[in-house]
Amino acid sequence: xxxxxxxxxxxxxxxxxxxxxxxxxxxxxxxxxxxxxxxxxxxxxxxxxxxxxxxxxxxxxxxxxxxxxxxxxxxxxxxxxxxxxxxxxxxxxxxxxxxxxxxxxxxxxxxxxxxxxxxxxxxxxxxxxxxxxxxxxxxxxxxxxxxxxxxxxxxxxxxxxxxxxxxxxxxxxxxxxxxxxxxxxxxxxxxxxxxxxx
Numbered sequence: 254x255x256x257x258x259x260x261x262x263x264x265x266x267x268x269x270x271x272x273x274x275x276x277x278x279x280x281x282x283x284x285x286x287x288x289x290x291x292x293x294x295x296x297x298x299x300x301x302x303x304x305x306x307x308x309x310x311x312x313x314x315x316x317x318x319x320x321x322x323x324x325x326x327x328x329x330x331x332x333x334x335x336x337x338x339x340x341x342x343x344x345x346x347x348x349x350x351x352x353x354x355x356x357x358x359x360x361x362x363x364x365x366x367x368x369x370x371x372x373x374x375x376x377x378x379x380x381x382x383x384x385x386x387x388x389x390x391x392x393x394x395x396x397x398x399x400x401x402x403x404x405x406x407x408x409x410x411x412x413x414x415x416x417x418x419x420x421x422x423x424x425x426x427x428x429x430x431x432x433x434x435x436x437x438x439x440x441x442x443x444x445x446x447x448x449x450x451x
Contacts, residue, residue: 319351323437323445330356331413333439338447340427345397346385346449348437349422354413361412365440368396379408380421386436386444387428394425394435 323335335350354360368382381404385394397405406423413419428435428449437445 322447325443325445327442329360331360333442335445335447338449340449344427346425346427347422351418351420353418354415357415359412359414363410363412378411379404380406380423380439383423383439385425387432390428390432397424
């Protein structure tokens with residue numbers, strides 16, 4: 254009798270444990286499926302947005318010209334165009350643009366663009382000679398340098414082929430927040446007045 258009683262108790266306990274585990278797993282399974290479904294929806298929503306925004310600039314770059322904030326002429330048919338002037342949170346301003354050779358001949362007089370700084374390591378052919386001028390604050394800003402003395406700007410511009418366009422960028426210390434407009438100058442080009450964004 255005692256053996257049968259023990260078997261019954263064990264059988265009842267096992268049934269109860271199985272029932273509890275089945276309910277727990279069903280609850281966990283249902284709860285786990287819903288967040289996964291939400292995660293899939295959440296991750297699938299940003300992906301099209303990210304995909305469309307990533308493809309939009311690429312498509313925009315090929316089908317529509319980039320925004321032009323300023324365009325100035327240089328010597329020998331060279332034109333400098335500024336596409337963005339952004340004040341970054343890190344305390345600097347980044348200028349992006351393009352330099353185009355509108356002539357039918359190779360342009361090789363780019364050495365003037367690197368400036369005349371002699372006390373820093375040379376950046377080779379570059380746009381390190383660019384400056385920003387805050388007319389209100391009466392201060393001139395030069396291209397930033399890394400710890401090795403190299404400019405934080407486009408380098409390796411030894412020439413521009415006939416009809417070709419090369420992109421450029423240059424980073425400068427940021428003027429005070431009250432400054433909303435600066436003059437950008439690269440040797441051999443006219444001065445361009447641009448508004449700061451960001």
